[in-house]
Amino acid sequence: MTATVTAPARRRGPSKKAALPWLFLAPGLLLALVFKFLPMGKGIWLSFFKVRPFLGDKWVGLDNYTRVLSDHRFQDAIGHTLVLGVGISLGAILVGFLLALLLEGQARSLKIMRTAVFLPVVTATAVVGELWRLMYYPTSDGLVNSALGFLGIGPVPFLDNPDTALWATMAMGIWMAAPYNMVIILAGLAGVDRSLYEAAAMDGVSLWQRLRYITLPAIRPALGVVLTLAAIRGLRVFTEVYVLTGGGPAGSTDVWMTRAYTLGFSRNDLGGASAASVVLLCVTLLLTVTVNYFRKRGDVR
């Protein structure tokens, strides 16, 4: 490195200076290229082929796509993915909001409470899966079932029954995401002008109105962000389902990504699995672009 005298960084210098930023960017771009964009391109490529080891790949056009989209198990998986995605997103926002309202404040005891409640977020999904499998123990002495027993509800075979497994998975998803939303909403609540609350008390408005007209508008931007992230994350839900139910029982919790995984790694149908991944990628991109477009328009208003 030669010392450059009195050359501010903001000026475009000779070619040697122009190459400098690229040197700094090289490792990141190289890794992104090899391990993100190349696989993406390869996936799009493979989705148009019937992949046959040793025989060479055979061009089949859109066959993989029509096959995947018309497969009834994939169609079921779309439904499960939407139910899980929407349920977890909305549930986690609602629970997160309630937690934030409950735990707002500076008292030391509240800080400790917030620390404890946030634990599910930092725990690895696989560990959470084991934890919930145990809590969902199907007999009446399981953790959740004994709690239900107090309320006089008989033991529910949460993960063994196709009718309840999806809801059980959703509960776990909400449990993992709600404290995260709580922190974001708390940050929004901290920004509320306290004199507004004081004025509201002076005017004698009800608690409901206070929340509706002071608190909610203040945290609306934060909620927008949370919802966007949650919607995109929800579509590609995989690990939660994979570690808790593996898609079972009887495919009742199979989501789009677990289907694709099964197709690719268990049945070696790389073309079909790639097509399924490309479909998901397109939907995700579309969703992101749409949300950003609406958010920009909202900012203009």
Next chain:
Amino acid sequence: MSAPALDPVRTPSDEVAVSPAGRGGKQARTTPARFDTALGWSDRPSLGMALRVLLCVVALAIFAAPFLTIIAGAFSTNPSGSSLSFLPHHPTLLNMRVAGERGIWDYFTNSLVIAGGGLLLQLAVSVLAAYALARHRFRGQALVLTLFMLTMMLPEEVIAIPLSLVLGHVPVVGLDLKGTVWAVILPLGAWGFSVMLLTEFMKDIPTEIEEAARIDGVGELRMLWQVVLPLCKPALGVAGVLGFIMIWDQYLLPLIAAKDPTDYTVTVALSVLRTDPEVGSGVVLAGAVIALVPSLVVYLLLQRSLVTGIAAGATKG
């Protein structure tokens, strides 16, 4: 980086306001002595206070108590659904020992190597890229930023199948990374979030500092290492703790990067323990506790950084 979310600005206001009846049909609050929470919780013993304590107990029971039960279960003899409690009964280290015999510590070592290496690589790559993006102007800057944003939209789940092929045969060099820790570490290197976070932070460093250093004849690398980095410590803390949690949470990547089960990380290995017919649920719980400890340690030590990062990431979008 805004103020930490857990410490909202304190506005002491202890004057008691008048409280006429509410107009919304709902009951008006009768003791609006404090205005520093949305719900106007009072800090004096009252019915509201009692309700709050009760709700806090419920929240703790739902979000934190399950952790106590798995820790208790991991140290109990033959835990089943029924014997779960907050304290181990017949405390024993047997589960840990059996888990050790099943190679849990080897998996754990894999995890630590991957987390350490992955985090170092991730931070180094992000710092270099952020320095170029924040402190330099060059053609194609917007494109590079977009590319890093895109990496966030391409998680392992979406590119799992082709990524598995690439890991088995890296183009140009033709290496087979499968079964090595590199197969997990390298794909974690380019994480858009970390690049964005550090770029945003570095943009706020005043140019005067940099210009003064340049006049003293400081080169680019020394500038980054001795001038910019020391000012970035808070952001590095945030990127570090979020990066660690993200890496420790990886499931699919170690799964497809492995050649055989001995290459698994501790989180993936939990399923190996679970499907082992010879070990009971206590051993699986012991494994879960071992996999949980590092996240707990990192979280409790760097809690402030983490919360700041989440709040900042949320406000920036």
